[in-house]
Structures are given as C-alpha cells and as structure tokens.
Amino acid sequence: MTQFQTLTQLMLKYIIKYSTLLICTLIWGQNASKIDSISNEIRYGIRLGMDMSKPIRMLIEPDYKGLELVADYRLTKDLYIAGELGNETKVVNKDAMHFKTTGTYLKLGLDYNVFNNWEGMDNLIIVGFRYGFSQHEQNLLGYTIRNMDDYWNQNNDALLSSPQNFSGLNGHWIELQIGIKAELLRNLYMGISIQMHRLLADKDPENFENLFIPGFNKVLTDNPYGAGLNYTISYQLPIFKK
C-alpha cells in the first residue's frame, strides 16, 4: 500500500513538474514564433517515440520491467491515428498473493488536438481514444490460505514447489487519454498523457484471476476501471507539408 502510494505521489509530482515545464515551453515557444513568423504550412508525418515513464518506474520499482513504443500519423490538421506497443513484466508479492505477470499489449485509436496553435507552431493538447488488448501469462508463485482457526497451528502460507504457469491469457479494454505534446526542437516532441481505461473482457486463469494486465495495470476485483500514465519523447519523420 505505502509503496504504491509513494509511487502515485511520485507520478503526481512528475505530472505537475512536467506539465508546468510543457506549458512554459508552449508559451515560450509561441512568443518565439511571433518573431520568426514561419509559414503556416502543416507538417504531415509519422511520429515515433518511447515512453520514458517505464524506465523511470524500473528504477524505483525493482519488481517491474517495461518498454513502450508510441507512434502516430497525422490524418488531418487536428486528427491523428495513434497507437502504443509495449511489453511489461510485473512481480507482485503483497497481501495474500505472490505472482508474476508478463506480456505484450497493443493499443490503437485516434488522437484529437484541441489546442489552437499560433501559426507555424505544432503543439498539442490531446484527447484520445484507444482500444487496447494484451496477450500475457501469469505465474502463481505463492499464496496464503485464509483460515480463521489456528487450533492446529498450521502454517497458512502455501508454498509452491514450482510456479504454476497460466499462459494464453488476454485482456481487452477501451481507454480515454488526455495529454499534452510540445515540440521542443523542430520535429522533436515531449509529451505526457494520463489514461483511464475500462476493462471490457479478459480471459482469466483457472482458479485464479488476472490481477495485473500489461498495458492496463492493476486489475481491481469488482471494478473494471484502471489508470495509467506515460511520458513520451518522440520524433516526427516529416513526409509532406500542406
């Protein structure tokens, strides 16, 4: 609990710090643009990047490994087709459960820019929608037997001689993203987004449950909602201008 709260606090700190930075950049960038007065051409291209929050999380959370690549392609002035591809491994040894989840996920959807740029600038405030799915496996490493009576002084920790493997699991969810992307240097963007997702369906292991789904994060028992965050650095490969 405390570890997770610390993480949340840390993330919150990052959000505030980086969004302040981003907004300052946006404002600063706009002031600069007035002087430059670049053409009002819109650049179209593929933007490729990486989620930097995952390596940060790997530093503060020893039981976590993650990588996420992000990409988007501009369809119109404000509309982008966007997606994330990632891989996560998470070991949880908390409460009554000890397990490890490993898997890959893909999210696909659209980003809509609600920010009105000054001429020649290309910063974004994004409202995005995704459909996400994961292919993962879960390894049960140990658990506690709920036994309210200890007359026989039986140890309630079940030790598994070898991990019990549940493979071929999956999860499907929809996701709302809200974020900012700022062009720091020409074609180089820094972005931060918060995601709220709702689980639609998942294939649970037998006599166990999906307690963590890659890309979705922690799964709550009676609650289909979850949340995530990413902090991206991306580069736009310009294809054409219009």
Add this chain to the structure above:
Amino acid sequence: MKRYVYITAIFMCTLWSCEPDDICIENTPGTPKMIVVFYDHSQPEIKKEVSDLQIIGLNQETAFYVGTSDSVSIPLKTKELTSTYTFKKVENTLTHEESWAFEYNTHDVFISRACGYKKLFSNLKSERLNSMVWIKDLEIINDSISDVNTTHVKIYH
C-alpha cells in the same frame, strides 16, 4: 484549458491510488470447518446434547471445545490429510473417551487478491480408533466440506 488538464490529472491520480480491494473484509468466508451434529441413537431424527463434552485434537494440549452442545464445528488440518480428534464425555464423574480419525483430500480455491485462497475438503472418511464407548455410530452425510451451512457428520449416541 491548462486548469482543466491539472484538475483531470489530479482527479485521475486520486482514482488510481484508491484501492479498496487490498483489504480482505473480515466476514469473507475462508477455509470451512467440519460441522458435527449429535443425534439420539434411539430416535435418529432428534438432536441430542452431549453433556460436558470435550473435543481434543491428537497431541494437542488444550481442548478445542469444552461445553454442552448438540453441534460443533471442528477445524481440520490444512497441511495434512488426516485429523484425529478425541471426543470426551463426562457422565457421573466418569470420563468416556473415543478417538476418531478423519481422512480427506484437499484443494485450494481462489478467493481474491487480498484474501488469497481457501482450503476445501472432499472425499471425507472416518475411522474409529478404539472399540465403541459412547458413540454408537458416526455417519458422514456430506463428504465434501465447502461451506458453513451444511451438516457434514452426524454422531449418534
């Protein structure tokens, strides 16, 4: 717009840190006990109290149950497949003792992240470890123990 982004960010973080299901609620059913009900052997339909009953597990120093009752729920060992109990009845300052072994299979059933698993018992069998003293008959009427509302064992005396 900036303000909305902040508010949304803070709101979402609040959602994220809220984790009610990390706590195993007190009354969540866990590993069930074996429910034993005492009946009159001459009138097998009628429950009959056992006066000054003591139930002690094999090699245990303290009694699990002391009192007068017509039904008792008894914990089974979760790490072994046999639990042996001695049923003592005091009558006119004389102690009558009988030992019974209960054999079973176990399997674990997932409850939740916070509560873990519970142990359920199946294929329950009993064995008298001495000649008959005060228990006329012991009948297993439900050989799988998975809830707390069913009688599993009837003892006629």
